[in-house]
Amino acid sequence: MSSLRSAIEAMAAYVPGEQPQGGKFIKLNTNENPYPCSPRVVQAIERACATGLQRYPDPAASSFRIRAAQVLGVEPEWILCGNGSDDILTIVTRAFVGEGELVRYPTPSYVLYRTLAEIQGARYQEVPFDANWSLGSDFTESADDLRLVYLANPNSPSGTMIPSSIVREMAERLPCPLLVDEAYVDFADDNCLSLVAENEKIMVSRSLSKSYALAGLRFGFLVAQPHVIEQLAKVKDSYNCDALSLAGACAAIDDQSWLVANRAQIVATRGRLVSTMRDLGFQTPDSQANFAWNTHPDVAARTLYEQLKQAGVLVRYMEYPRFGDGLRISVGTNEQIDTCLELIRSMV
């Protein structure tokens, strides 16, 4: 239609990982948790169904914020809930970034950051990671109209992490807010949560999709200083979190012993995945997430991806301009990873 914003017309659609409906693939391509969520989540959802769905949910999501605040050691006023952490990323972008203004993020990283900038009609600056997945001083340089910096930490596709002590220094140098996207942090040894109280420019987003095995539920949240949350709340849809996801998210965050046990299993399987891939000749960085990033000096990643798909195993082939390509493999069950590794062994 002629009156569409030119920014929208010009942009390419964001392409999420393949989500084949039906269950014929071993699905190691979108960093889902291979195990079912805590049974308490399903019980809570069934109770919410029994209460009835005809009423609007609580627009403030108070029940979740109270519980999450206890778990995280903050006050409920420091938390904003979203329809997945993608919703949180959207809200933050809309609040801070106007048309023609600038956002910055590392590359290769989460591809959605660019899409968010494009939808907003903003400009974006991609700062390449160093060879060892650290970031140089250009990541924190001032720039005209720089309004927001995104940092996926742990990063995707690498699975690597910038230490929180370095993130603290980055935020101090930056002239704008820093959104630390901690979608994978429950699988890591470090996190940036405590930095939020130190510096109002630091915001931390979290997701229940991966570590709580709730990708189907769409629930994420932001931790930021209360005066920031208050402004961001203006930008969110009033009823962005539905009654069932709220009930499920409350039960999930209440069941920390489930999280601990699931995390231990994922971390153990991740160790086997990483070491075996290295044995097979891949360059695979240590991972702090629930996936591993794999490149091979001789074997083409795209060919491997296609052969694996043919054999019923879906991994993520990723190609980045001026960087190269590789395979991002999500940590499945031991059995799924064994199947995947045996197939790769026969291909390289």
Next chain:
Amino acid sequence: MSSLRSAIEAMAAYVPGEQPQGGKFIKLNTNENPYPCSPRVVQAIERACATGLQRYPDPAASSFRIRAAQVLGVEPEWILCGNGSDDILTIVTRAFVGEGELVRYPTPSYVLYRTLAEIQGARYQEVPFDANWSLGSDFTESADDLRLVYLANPNSPSGTMIPSSIVREMAERLPCPLLVDEAYVDFADDNCLSLVAENEKIMVSRSLSKSYALAGLRFGFLVAQPHVIEQLAKVKDSYNCDALSLAGACAAIDDQSWLVANRAQIVATRGRLVSTMRDLGFQTPDSQANFAWNTHPDVAARTLYEQLKQAGVLVRYMEYPRFGDGLRISVGTNEQIDTCLELIRSMV
């Protein structure tokens, strides 16, 4: 925070209707359906829970689009799904309206339209309804940078409707797209669905919140021409609809006999509400929605609202600049409406 967009800092937060958690009020303030949803919806949600929540939902929401297309007599490519129809309104606004550009809507109407414009940094033009709730030629006049016109039809708070034949003419005269917000249309005698195929400028949004008794589920959708849907899909979050709301929405739209029976009950109760309010001296227009709008020549609406709240009945007090105030009363069960009417009878 200093780097917040000035448009966000300056705006007032949108205030949704009161949503007291817990059940002590007869709740007639946010147009929820007083009856529980189709039992098939709950069954479908329980099945989806049993399948597991660890996987991402289908980003294209194909299952719902296929079913809704059959019910509505369009093709699936004409449908875009949203996390409530508020999400749809947001997506359409972001796709068509840039900073400083203009949107238009009637007043008094859905208050969110202004908020959507403000978040986008856009300008807004409010065109007053005529005394009989029709709209004059100024509603379709050209204006510099006019990018989108919203029309809630049936309108809230009035419950009145612009006939589809008039909407067709409006769209022909307008220089920009017209979003017909049909959140309440399942309770009406007319709708604008068939106009979408006639004119690419017409888009129709629908909600499952009211007529399907699923306000807690957050599900809405847009019907527009496929080339429009394709562009709008770029603006939506990939996974904006969760697995449970998708399952529930499919079951809901499949159960058209539930809709027909529920609608008949609501329409019957609405008739009693409107006629009794008139008997009590209120000016209450004929309603095509699941609520009625009530003003009284002598009795202050705010006082009535407060007295009703004191007595445990929550209705919506609404005040519009340069228009006045009144009470919007949602159609509850017969019993709830009787209680409300008896209280009002004792107050006027």
